[in-house]
Amino acid sequence: MDSHIATPAEDEHDSAYSGLLVNDAHWAFGTDFEDPLAGVDTTIPDGVDGPTLAAYALMLGDDALVMSHRISEWTSNAPDLEDDIALSNIALDLLGQARLLLARAAKADESVVPVLPEGSPAPPEDAIAYFREAHQFRNVRLTELVNGDFADAVVRVLLFSVWRLATFERLRASRDHVLAAVATKGVKELAYHRDYSARWFVTLAQGTDESRRRLLVALDALWPLWPELFDTHPVEAAAARSGVGVDPAAVREAADGVLDQVLDAAGVPRPEAPRRAGVLGRTGRDGMHGEALGRMLAEMQSVARAHPMGQW
Amino acid sequence: MSRTTERARRVAERVTDPELPMLTLVDLGVLRDVDVVGDSHVVVDITPTYSGCPAMATMRDDLVRELQGAGFDRVEVRVSLDPAWTTDWITPRGRAALAAAGISPPGPAPSTSGPIPLTLQPTARQVRCPQCDSPATELVSEFGSTACKAQYRCTSCLEPFDHVKEI
Numbered sequence: 228m229d230s231h232i233a234t235p236a237e238d239e240h241d242s243a244y245s246g247l248l249v250n251d252a253h254w255a256f257g258t259d260f261e262d263p264l265a266g267v268d269t270t271i272p273d274g275v276d277g278p279t280l281a282a283y284a285l286m287l288g289d290d291a292l293v294m295s296h297r298i299s300e301w302t303s304n305a306p307d308l309e310d311d312i313a314l315s316n317i318a319l320d321l322l323g324q325a326r327l328l329l330a331r332a333a334k335a336d337e338s339v340v341p342v343l344p345e346g347s348p349a350p351p352e353d354a355i356a357y358f359r360e361a362h363q364f365r366n367v368r369l370t371e372l373v374n375g376d377f378a379d380a381v382v383r384v385l386l387f388s389v390w391r392l393a394t395f396e397r398l399r400a401s402r403d404h405v406l407a408a409v410a411t412k413g414v415k416e417l418a419y420h421r422d423y424s425a426r427w428f429v430t431l432a433q434g435t436d437e438s439r440r441r442l443l444v445a446l447d448a449l450w451p452l453w454p455e456l457f458d459t460h461p462v463e464a465a466a467a468r469s470g471v472g473v474d475p476a477a478v479r480e481a482a483d484g485v486l487d488q489v490l491d492a493a494g495v496p497r498p499e500a501p502r503r504a505g506v507l508g509r510t511g512r513d514g515m516h517g518e519a520l521g522r523m524l525a526e527m528q529s530v531a532r533a534h535p536m537g538q539w
Numbered sequence: 540m541s542r543t544t545e546r547a548r549r550v551a552e553r554v555t556d557p558e559l560p561m562l563t564l565v566d567l568g569v570l571r572d573v574d575v576v577g578d579s580h581v582v583v584d585i586t587p588t589y590s591g592c593p594a595m596a597t598m599r600d601d602l603v604r605e606l607q608g609a610g611f612d613r614v615e616v617r618v619s620l621d622p623a624w625t626t627d628w629i630t631p632r633g634r635a636a637l638a639a640a641g642i643s644p645p646g647p648a649p650s651t652s653g654p655i656p657l658t659l660q661p662t663a664r665q666v667r668c669p670q671c672d673s674p675a676t677e678l679v680s681e682f683g684s685t686a687c688k689a690q691y692r693c694t695s696c697l698e699p700f701d702h703v704k705e706i
Contacts, residue, residue, distance in 0.1 A: 263618060264618065265615075265616070265617050265618050266584065266615075266616075266617020266618050266619065267617075267618055267619070267620055309679060309680040309682070309690065310680075312680065312682050312683065312684070312690075313680055313681070313682035315682075316682040316683075316686055317682075319589075319591040319592075319593070319686060320589060320590055320591050320686065321591070322590075322591045323587075323589060323590025323591025323592065324590045324591070326590075326591070327590060327620075392655060393654075396654055396655065404620075404621065405620070407621070408620035408621040408623065411621065411622070411623045412587075412589075412590050412620065412623040412624075413590065414651055414655060415623070415651055415706040416589060416590060416706075418651070418655045419681055419682075419704075419706075422657065422658045422681070423682070425657060425659055426659055426661070429659060481654065485657050488657050488659075489659070492659050
């Protein structure tokens with residue numbers, strides 16, 4: 228049994244790419260890592276409701292996906308090469324988190340995966356990302372706004388990463404193995420995102436009159452969406468009760484504390500703008516989004532939707 | 540360990556990182572386990588470096604191709620997320636290979652239990668220039684050409700270089 232001689236595959240010379248591609252079907256719009264959770268224990272913990280776990284993973288996954296896409300729009304547009312690379316790296320980390328979280332949602336409740344034409348090679352997490360409508364997304368509204376200037380990117384990444392890091396620090400103790408693993412990994416990544424944006428926040432605040440002015444404009448514009456991050460949706464409450472999720476209200480104090488450190492170091496007072504209201508009380512977690520998300524998705528999803536059978 | 544498992548392991552251990560080709564997946568600490576089930580079914584466990592690392596798909600394809608080329612008909616590559624990858628898993632040989640290629644190897648990874656303290660000052664690291672060995676280096680950016688690297692420059696020889704950042 229130990230004497231196999233290496234034998235070239237039969238199609239080795241059929242195309243220049245045959246040596247590179249080992250699988251038959253390649254979904255045209257993904258990275259083709261067949262199942263990002265292959266070999267991971269995706270058993271639903273005792274006493275946990277599958278659809279609740281899936282809905283909760285979708286929320287965390289949509290936050291990362293939409294935020295990642297917005298930040299990725301900075302690629303080739305940032306003020307200098309170093310920050311172009313930094314923002315692209317942040318977008319990539321979040322896309323990786325989104326992929327695992329959406330795959331986790333699909334495994335916990337397959338009914339969250341849109342039905343594609345028979346034979347489509349799109350994996351479940353890509354079907355979730357590319358084939359849902361805006362009202363089916365559960366991201367907080369902070370992530371979906373149209374980008375502004377660089378100060379806007381700095382403030383947006385700061386608010387998002389302060390909040391998400393505080394959440395993930397607690398999510399490491401999730402009873403769900405996948406969420407706990409994603410959080411353990413994500414904490415390390417988010418710590419870099421938070422420090423990057425916090426340092427730029429201080430730099431812009433203490434730079435020129437113009438950099439400070441722009442920073443304050445960006446902070447005032449985004450501040451009304453900060454309180455929404457700490458609202459507890461019924462899904463989050465249920466996930467927290469069953470030990471798989473984190474109640475956003477429980478991280479408010481920690482997140483505010485970190486943000487105050489940044490504001491203090493920058494000499495910027497805490498804004499007083501009131502929170503942005505929902506529509507009949509509904510916000511991002513309820514699928515109630517601004518016009519910006521629909522436009523973003525139209526661009527992000529159009530090619531995949533035109534070619535649901537796309538292979539290369 | 541059976542001879543077949545040993546052989547599969549030797550084949551898997553030849554596979555290199557697509558973006559840091561001076562490192563094997565063992566040097567990088569990504570290859571966690573190689574096992575043979577039955578005659579020729581190989582199960583390989585890998586741990587991703589960063590959540591979105593685009594090299595993971597290539598690593599998987601490379602493992603499958605190498606092992607199939609060595610006669611293992613069925614190759615299964617599994618993802619092991621727990622425990623999370625840390626730069627502390629980069630082997631001494633891997634660190635030497637990085638330095639020889641002009642890339643500064645990582646220092647000890649920081650502890651990530653409990654709340655992560657905010658760091659408003661640039662990360663303090665004892666980084667020596669991999670070209671001229673000068674300790675006079677400065678951080679350009681915490682984010683570099685790949686997810687796992689920071690950008691530095693040497694203020695003695697003025698050369699820019701990559702540093703594998705600690706996670």
